[in-house]
Amino acid sequence: MKKLEREFYIRDVNIIARDLIGKLLVHESNHGLTSGYIIETEAYKGPEDKAAHTYNNRRTERTEIQFHEGGYAYVYMIYGMYYCFNITVNISSRPEAVLIRALEPHEGIELMKRRRRTESLRNLCNGPGKLCCAMGITKEHYGIDLCGDELYLLDDERPAPVIKTSPRINIDYAEEYVPLEWRYFTAK
Numbered sequence: 001m002k003k004l005e006r007e008f009y010i011r012d013v014n015i016i017a018r019d020l021i022g023k024l025l026v027h028e029s030n031h032g033l034t035s036g037y038i039i040e041t042e043a044y045k046g047p048e049d050k051a052a053h054t055y056n057n058r059r060t061e062r063t064e065i066q067f068h069e070g071g072y073a074y075v076y077m078i079y080g081m082y083y084c085f086n087i088t089v090n091i092s093s094r095p096e097a098v099l100i101r102a103l104e105p106h107e108g109i110e111l112m113k114r115r116r117r118t119e120s121l122r123n124l125c126n127g128p129g130k131l132c133c134a135m136g137i138t139k140e141h142y143g144i145d146l147c148g149d150e151l152y153l154l155d156d157e158r159p160a161p162v163i164k165t166s167p168r169i170n171i172d173y174a175e176e177y178v179p180l181e182w183r184y185f186t187a188k
Contacts, residue, residue: 001024001154001155001156001157002154002155002157003147003152003153003154003155004023004071004146004147004152004153004154004155005147006069006070006071006147008071009069009070009071009087009088009089009090009146010069010070010071010089010090010091011070011089011090012089012090012096013043013044013045013046013089013090013096013097013098014043014045014182016043016070016087016089016098017041017042017043017098017182017184018041018163018184020038020041020087020098020100020153020184021038021039021040021041021161021163021184021185021186022037022038022039022158022160022161022186023037023038023153023154023155024036024037024038024106024153024154024155024156025037025038025100025103025135025151025152025153026107026151026152026153026154027135027136027137027150027151028149028150028151029136029150031111031136032108032111033107033108034105034107034108034111034112034134034135034136035105035106035107035108035154036103036104036105036106036125036131036134036135037103037104037106038100038102038103038153039102039103039104039161039185039186040100040101040102040183040184040185040186041098041099041100041101041183041184041185042098042099042101042168042169042182042183042184043096043098043168043182043183043184044086044096044097044098044099044182045096045182046066046090046094046095046096046097047094047095049174049177050173050174050175050176050177051168051171051173051174051177051178052095052096052097053066053076053097054066054067054095054096054097057095059095062076063095065088065142065143066088066095066096066097067092067095068088068092069088069090069091069092070087070088070089070090070091070096071087071088071089071145071146071147072087072088072143072144072145072146073085073086073087073088073137073141073142073143073144073146073151074086074087074088074097074142074143075132075137075138075139075141075142076139076142077139078128078129081129082128082129082132082133083128083129083132083133083137083138083139084099084128084129084132085099085100085128085131085132085135085137085141086098086099086100087100087146087153099128100128100131101127101128101131101169101183101185102125102126102127102128102131102185103125103131103134103135104125105121105124105125105134109121109124111136112124112125112134112135113134115133115134115135115136116130116133116134137151161186161187162186162187163184163185163186163187164184164185164186164187165181165182165183165184165185166181166183166185167179167180167181167182167183168180168182168183169183
């Protein structure tokens with residue numbers, strides 16, 4: 001398996017959101033190694049995308065990492081209790097990100113179950129907050145270089161999965177961006 005290099009992340013967000021399907025997300029922590037295959041993503045196309053945190057080039061303490069070159073972790077909290085893990089992409093003047101929505105657990109499954117307090121493999125990583133909890137991804141990982149050795153992605157060169165698309169989830173406020181099929185997921 002080969003670690004994804006910076007060049008992978010310096011491309012258009014929709015290309016990367018699709019290409020991330022089937023890649024292995026790995027977290028090496030003090031508690032142990034966990035990993036899972038990415039099976040669902042959403043693309044957020046920066047300044048022109050009304051659903052993106054960087055819409056209209058909104059630059060805040062929270063979005064700052066998106067204004068760097070691609071390949072960094074953008075982690076934020078929703079509903080005051082769940083973390084969401086995103087990958088920054090494209091060049092620094094294009095603050096785009098890919099939300100990782102779901103994983104198929106691969107390694108460290110017992111550790112994931114303890115973190116999530118569940119025995120259900122099916123529900124272990126089937127949502128952005130669930131996968132962050134299972135993988136041990138927190139606000140501490142904000143800005144971490146995904147080309148490093150703690151949190152990174154691997155291409156195991158398995159055959160490409162069949163990928164479907166649909167509109168993104170929970171962005172009813174995004175007007176003309178609501179119906180765009182920028183959600184990518186494996187066909188089962």
